Amino acid sequence: MLERKLLKDRAQVTFVLPADIPPGPVSVVGDFNGWKPGAHTLEPRSDGMRAVTVGLSAKRVHSFRYLAAGDYWFNEGHADGHDGTNSLLHT
Structure with missing residues (x-):
């Protein structure tokens, strides 16, 4: 799930996933952090979810994916689109 706040x-943009699906650490990896795993790791929230907030350039299309333990890459189901490999986010 994506939560957005335009400034x-x-x-x-806050990237949100359930606390235990998939199990283990998960980070959001994309063109905004040089595709560097671990740069934006999702942390537990009080609502039982885990999340990380990232500041992004406005009026752009950003590509990203999630990376979980065991080299498990996956896309965001609520993204603005997909380019075949990556999730797309319009800011």
Whole structure:
């Protein structure tokens, strides 16, 4: 799930997943962090979910995926689109 907050010239996007699906650590990896695993790791929230908030450039299309333990890559089901391999996010 994606939570968005538009600011003047940036967007704050919170990437949200259930606390235990998939199990183990999960990070969001994309063009906004050089596709570096672990740069934005989802952390537990009080609502039983886990999340990480990332500041992104506005008026762009960003590509991303999730990376879980065991080199398990997966896409966001609520993304704005997919390009075949990656999830797409319009800010």
